[in-house]
Amino acid sequence: MALANVTLKSNKTTGSKMTKAKSSSKKSLALPKELLLQMHSLMVKSRVLEERLIKIYKAGEAYFWIGAPGEEAFGVPLGLLVDKGQGPAHDYLHLHYRGTPTLVAMGMPMIDSIRLIMNRATDTSTGGRNFSNHYCYPQWNVVPVSSPIEVQYGMAIGTAHVQRRTKGRGLSVVTGGDAGTAEGDFATCLIWASRPGAELPLLITVQNNKWGISTSYDTQHGETHVADRGKAFNIRTRVINGNDPIETYLALEEEMAYIRKNRKPVLLEAEVSRLYGHSSATGANLIPEKDCLLNFEKLLLQQGLLKEQQAKKIWSDFEEEARKAQETVRTEPPPTSESVWDHVYANGENADWRKF
Amino acid sequence: MASLTQAIRMALHYAEDNMQLRDVFGQDVGAPLGGVFTATQGLKTAWNTPLDERGIIGMATGIAMTGDRCVAEIQFADYIFNTIDLLKIAGNTHWVSNGNYTLPMVVMTPVGAGIRGSVYHSHSFDAWATRLAGWKVVMPSNALDAYGLMLSAIEDPNPVLYLKPKALMRVRGEDLIPGEPEDAKELKNMIDAPVVERERAKWKPKWPKLERYMVPIGQAKTTRAGRDITVVTYGRHVLMCNKVADDLAAEGKSVEVIDMRSLYPYDWQTIKASIQRTRRAVFVNEDTEVTNFGEHLAYRVTQELFYEIDAPPRVLAGKNLPGIGLHPNLEEHSVPQTSDIAICVREVLNEVP
Numbered sequence: 001m002a003l004a005n006v007t008l009k010s011n012k013t014t015g016s017k018m019t020k021a022k023s024s025s026k027k028s029l030a031l032p033k034e035l036l037l038q039m040h041s042l043m044v045k046s047r048v049l050e051e052r053l054i055k056i057y058k059a060g061e062a063y064f065w066i067g068a069p070g071e072e073a074f075g076v077p078l079g080l081l082v083d084k085g086q087g088p089a090h091d092y093l094h095l096h097y098r099g100t101p102t103l104v105a106m107g108m109p110m111i112d113s114i115r116l117i118m119n120r121a122t123d124t125s126t127g128g129r130n131f132s133n134h135y136c137y138p139q140w141n142v143v144p145v146s147s148p149i150e151v152q153y154g155m156a157i158g159t160a161h162v163q164r165r166t167k168g169r170g171l172s173v174v175t176g177g178d179a180g181t182a183e184g185d186f187a188t189c190l191i192w193a194s195r196p197g198a199e200l201p202l203l204i205t206v207q208n209n210k211w212g213i214s215t216s217y218d219t220q221h222g223e224t225h226v227a228d229r230g231k232a233f234n235i236r237t238r239v240i241n242g243n244d245p246i247e248t249y250l251a252l253e254e255e256m257a258y259i260r261k262n263r264k265p266v267l268l269e270a271e272v273s274r275l276y277g278h279s280s281a282t283g284a285n286l287i288p289e290k291d292c293l294l295n296f297e298k299l300l301l302q303q304g305l306l307k308e309q310q311a312k313k314i315w316s317d318f319e320e321e322a323r324k325a326q327e328t329v330r331t332e333p334p335p336t337s338e339s340v341w342d343h344v345y346a347n348g349e350n351a352d353w354r355k356f
Numbered sequence: 357m358a359s360l361t362q363a364i365r366m367a368l369h370y371a372e373d374n375m376q377l378r379d380v381f382g383q384d385v386g387a388p389l390g391g392v393f394t395a396t397q398g399l400k401t402a403w404n405t406p407l408d409e410r411g412i413i414g415m416a417t418g419i420a421m422t423g424d425r426c427v428a429e430i431q432f433a434d435y436i437f438n439t440i441d442l443l444k445i446a447g448n449t450h451w452v453s454n455g456n457y458t459l460p461m462v463v464m465t466p467v468g469a470g471i472r473g474s475v476y477h478s479h480s481f482d483a484w485a486t487r488l489a490g491w492k493v494v495m496p497s498n499a500l501d502a503y504g505l506m507l508s509a510i511e512d513p514n515p516v517l518y519l520k521p522k523a524l525m526r527v528r529g530e531d532l533i534p535g536e537p538e539d540a541k542e543l544k545n546m547i548d549a550p551v552v553e554r555e556r557a558k559w560k561p562k563w564p565k566l567e568r569y570m571v572p573i574g575q576a577k578t579t580r581a582g583r584d585i586t587v588v589t590y591g592r593h594v595l596m597c598n599k600v601a602d603d604l605a606a607e608g609k610s611v612e613v614i615d616m617r618s619l620y621p622y623d624w625q626t627i628k629a630s631i632q633r634t635r636r637a638v639f640v641n642e643d644t645e646v647t648n649f650g651e652h653l654a655y656r657v658t659q660e661l662f663y664e665i666d667a668p669p670r671v672l673a674g675k676n677l678p679g680i681g682l683h684p685n686l687e688e689h690s691v692p693q694t695s696d697i698a699i700c701v702r703e704v705l706n707e708v709p
Contacts, residue, residue, distance in 0.1 A: 088422050127454035136453040143421050144453040146445055154410055154442065158418015188411040343455040344490060346513035350621040
């Protein structure tokens with residue numbers, strides 16, 4: 001595990017006017033203690049949950065794992081900052097398959113994620129149909145996560161268009177990886193978000209972990225930053241250290257406030273780690289990259305904001321919660337075979353052509 | 357009598373006034389052109405998009421995720437192919453989200469040959485469309501159905517693909533749309549924009565007082581009643597099949613023609629009941645013949661009605677070619693013509709069990 005880099009980098013910015021996040025130091029951590037401790041707790045919860053999902057997969061109790069360990073410093077602040085609710089007055093979330101930290105921060109119970117990976121009938125997101133991290137929460141405007149890694153960029157313009165028309169403060173957020181930005185839908189997102197006179201209240205984010213499964217970013221991308229592509233469309237852009245939860249929180253807070261007020265898009269690139277590889281397809285084993293959570297925890301300990309015993313208890317309490325949740329889910333029924341016909345069409349109409 | 361184009365335009369206008377239709381969009385859909393076939397002229401909700409089909413489908417999907425109604429246009433079906441995975445996602449969203457999201461979106465696109473459209477303005481999309489589970493697929497053959505199917509498509513909570521038979525876009529209907537003035541010239545003066553660009557800039561439509569009229573999705577229409585054979589078709593081939601039925605009637609042959617109107621879900625009960633009476637069936641469309649939608653219907657006839665029919669069901673479709681050539685000799689040899697249909701129907705009628 002990489003614990004070396006405790007000093008949190010100051011943010012790099014590109015494009016138009018930026019306010020730099022205050023750099024973390026012993027004297028000031030720029031955010032209130034309660035918020036720092038809340039972020040830490042949620043990051044631990046998300047990490048413990050993801051590691052439980054990996055254990056479930058490795059124990060043969062799930063077919064596949066994909067998730068977000070290493071992205072907690074980006075996902076948790078995002079989840080805390082979204083305006084959670086249903087309908088265009090609230091924020092829409094077009095997440096990719098590394099959304100656990102965001103959902104945990106929004107209040108998703110651990111057991112939901114375990115039901116999803118174990119494909120139980122009780123999985124409300126997909127009814128046992130889809131992979132881990134493919135969440136769907138209509139009550140929070142979390143639209144269905146799908147496996148194609150680019151399509152969410154093209155759909156986010158639709159919810160943002162309605163929010164533009166409704167003239168509230170709601171915005172749409174889209175997340176995705178760096179590899180997916182090579183797809184045309186990323187260009188679609190930039191073009192449609194910046195149509196003159198019809199700019200969209202859209203936070204376009206890229207979590208750049210420098211990998212597309214096994215292909216490195218550096219071998220496929222000539223641009224210095226993905227965010228630089230926004231400049232061509234006069235979109236406000238920003239690159240942040242997504243391994244620093246304080247910098248991320250401050251940057252997201254500022255950019256979301258800008259979007260809510262100005263009803264214009266922002267392209268924000270967060271540099272993040274990928275701690276367990278792409279998915280179970282690449283082994284789901286710990287890889288020695290920068291660990292945002294352990295670094296943050298070390299900082300809080302150094303600052304005296306958190307005590308060692310306290311930290312241990314946070315980890316063990318969540319581990320116990322995850323273990324118990326798994327035990328509960330084991331007792332829950334799988335989807336019935338007949339449920340394949342559920343929800344083919346609204347209200348169960350025309351599900352099976354043999355019965356027309 | 358309204359043309360099919362005018363009927364679609366009037367339906368969209370009715371829906372923006374009465375059915376919470378908020379967005380009609382696509383390339384050249386808004387002012388000044390109002391669509392390459394002028395089907396969206398004068399609509400207050402119509403707007404132009406970038407030349408980006410994937411963006412158009414993504415936009416429609418996102419709008420539908422909020423529950424708002426929208427109609428998106430892909431200018432020609434020939435250009436819809438790069439969106440097929442997005443169409444697949446729109447079709448599976450309700451299912452994969454365990455019923456959490458419905459997508460009440462309509463995508464309309466002109467299909468088929470018949471206007472000398474050459475390689476990239478002549479594609480069919482019906483066979484592809486019917487493989488998109490989760491979508492409903494409709495195709496009108498006349499103005500009144502075009503109006504009623506559009507309103508049903510907009511009201512439907514599922515994604516609906518509305519295929520426009522481009523060869524019929526200027527064809528006038530035989531039945532009045534409720535609220536439509538009887539005089540075609542009067543209608544033209546009311547809702548067709550002036551051709552001269554300078555005049556068009558100042559022009560505003562005067563919409564007739566239109567009424568709600570729905571053609572239920574999944575309901576076919578028998579356009580010719582007959583006893584000897586059932587011809588099942590849709591789109592522009594309804595007109596050709598009707599002509600064949602009329603021509604053969606003079607020879608004492610009684611041909612029933614069914615206009616499917618909805619490709620999915622399809623009206624199997626009407627088709628089945630007809631074939632049980634006539635004991636012979638031909639399925640006619642212009643998409644390419646290998647893995648053609650008509651093959652599915654013929655398969656179903658074989659499976660469910662094998663012992664009730666007097667001849668093998670036939671599919672008369674477009675030849676399995678990579679495209680439609682521009683010269684009439686090429687186009688007409690690629691997709692079924694009236695004479696081909698007549699020959700096919702005669703052959704099936706002459707089959708001896």
